[in-house]
Amino acid sequence: MAQLLRSAAESAGATVLAVHIHGFxxxxxAGVAVLAESHLSIHTWPEVGYVAADLYTCGRCDxxxxxxxxxxxxxASRSEIMEIARGGHGERSLxxxxxxxxxxxxxxxxxxxxxxxx
Numbered sequence: 001m002a003q004l005l006r007s008a009a010e011s012a013g014a015t016v017l018a019v020h021i022h023g024f025x026x027x028x029x030a031g032v033a034v035l036a037e038s039h040l041s042i043h044t045w046p047e048v049g050y051v052a053a054d055l056y057t058c059g060r061c062d063x064x065x066x067x068x069x070x071x072x073x074x075x076a077s078r079s080e081i082m083e084i085a086r087g088g089h090g091e092r093s094l095x096x097x098x099x100x101x102x103x104x105x106x107x108x109x110x111x112x113x114x115x116x117x118x
Contacts, residue, residue: 001021001029001031001042001044002019002021002031004069004070004073004074005019005021005031005032005033005040005042006019006033007069007073008033008040008055008065008066008067008069008070008073009033009035009040009066011065011066011068011069012040012055012057012061012062012063012064012065012066013060013061013062013065014033014035014036014037014040014057014061014066015035015036015037016033016034016035017034017035017036018033018034019031019032019033019034020032020034027046027047028043028044028045028046028047029042029043029044030042030043030044035057035061037057037058037059037061038056038057038058039054039056040053040054040055040056040057040066041053041054041056042054042070049100050100051070051074051076051100053067053070055067067079067081076100077100078100079100
């Protein structure tokens with residue numbers, strides 16, 4: 001997922017400063033790519049085939065390119081987008097991007113099983 005967020009940001013024309021992913025127990029994850037132009041964030045619920053993302057960019061970035069890459073790589077069968085105008089300078093952001101899949105087996109990229117030790 002870290003590489004996917006990095007690639008999605010770069011496809012939008014953004015500069016990636018840092019990426020952090022946190023896995024949840026028993027599965028699912030949350031991640032953020034901190035950008036020079038703002039951020040991309042993602043949360044997954046693999047048990048129901050659902051991903052929510054916030055593609056917040058400014059400048060010449062095109063968040064629709066990041067959305068397209070995420071939808072393709074996560075094998076989304078459906079997506080909903082709410083475009084939000086943020087700031088006062090015409091920045092484009094795609095907030096509340098919902099990607100869903102009717103596939104019963106969650107995409108590997110959506111899920112990270114956390115192993116218990118001890």
